Amino acid sequence: MSTLDRARCRLGAHPFALDTALAAAVLACMVVGSFADPHGPDGVAWGLRTPEPSSLLLMTLGAAALAFRRRAPKVVLALTGAFSLVESVSGDPRAPVVMSAVVALYTVAASTDRPTTWRVGLLTTTVLTGAAMLAGPLPWYAQENLAVFAWTGIGATAGDAVRSRRAFVQAIRERAEKAERTREEEARRRVAEERLRIARDLHDVVAHHIALVNVQAGVAAHVMDRRPDQAKEALAHVREASRSALDELRATVGLLRQSDDPRAPTEPAPGLDRLDELAGTFRNAGLQVEVARADQGTALPTAVDVAGYRIIQEALTNVQKHAGSGARAEVSVVRVGPHIEITVLDDGTGPGGVDTAPAAGGGHGLLGMRERVTAVRGTLTTGPRYGAGFRVHAILPVDHVPAENRSLNRPSGNRTDAAEDPV
Incomplete structure (x- = not known):
């Protein structure tokens, strides 16, 4: 002008x-x-x-x-x-x-x-x-x-x-x-x-x-x-x-x-078995990420496994985008009875950061996480932490998932035959 x-x-x-x-x-x-x-x-x-x-x-x-x-x-x-x-x-x-x-x-x-x-x-x-x-x-x-x-x-x-x-x-x-x-x-x-x-x-x-x-x-x-x-x-x-x-x-x-x-992608759908690889990509981007697991190698249904991976991925992406420089994130995956509890915490206080964005209605990231959790009949809790930072807590069932999600089987390896990937 x-x-x-x-x-x-x-x-x-x-x-x-x-x-x-x-x-x-x-x-x-x-x-x-x-x-x-x-x-x-x-x-x-x-x-x-x-x-x-x-x-x-x-x-x-x-x-x-x-x-x-x-x-x-x-x-x-x-x-x-x-x-x-x-x-x-x-x-x-x-x-x-x-x-x-x-x-x-x-x-x-x-x-x-x-x-x-x-x-x-x-x-x-x-x-x-x-x-x-x-x-x-x-x-x-x-x-x-x-x-x-x-x-x-x-x-x-x-x-x-x-x-x-x-x-x-x-x-x-x-x-x-x-x-x-x-x-x-x-x-x-x-x-x-x-x-x-x-x-x-x-x-x-x-x-x-x-x-x-x-x-x-x-x-x-x-x-x-x-x-x-x-x-x-x-x-x-x-x-x-x-x-x-x-x-x-x-x-x-x-x-x-x-x-x-x-x-078209030929790799299997990602799951919690690739959590360390996911955390490594964020560490390479400059985000301090700590991962703690206490799920005793629980074998999860495909839908729950994918949902858990995507929730952690989206939560860490929000930390990277909104929490500000020098923020730290903590990821924990714990087996509690018939459920898997996933928690992502951060201590970011960036301007308009992740701790304030959800209060204004959130974006597509939080909405997508909530839809994934609802699809497997779990619960999701999000909100700012006391003092600073943000908390994402998801509880996903290990066994009780919808039949249509239980019937999905993730391939065990790469699909390399062209006849198996026609489109």
């Missing part, structure tokens, strides 16, 4: 101060102009005349009214017009009190519509010019009277031009915002349609071929003992259907991948 833009922002934040400064500037111009005599021996002469006290008072009142021009533009125009009318009829007709009325007329024109600008501008110009020509001490054709007509017309025209430009810029901005929303909505619609198409294709591929595999497998099981030849034929159909399903799945999912996308 440039210096001019910053100045505009500051002035826009304090409109009354800006109007007060404008009123002071207008008053200074009127006072200085009141000492000038346009009919001097050598043209405009300075100091040949002195403004009357009444003229100075009217100038001051007119300028003071301009400080409220944004709050009540029409009222300010009426006041400044009245001061100008009084000066042109009963005072010094050459005193520039009308300058305050010109600024007020500009404000009205800039803040209202064009028909109102025409009506108000015509009325102001007619009243001030007509009064100066008909009731003023100078001849009707005097330069001062024509100046009133010219300056009021300029004020109304300039205000209307500013209002038109503001409306034009606002219309362009609204049009751009509408076009942006339209593009975003169109992109979301196309993404939704593409997802629906892919889901439909996958459903068709899987449903058809898996149904065929199921039927042929049932036939093979039924005739395995009495008709081995027919069972072999059914198994051949099963193999052919499964191969077709894999080929179609590979083709469908291949449409979603780019040429530079990484290959």
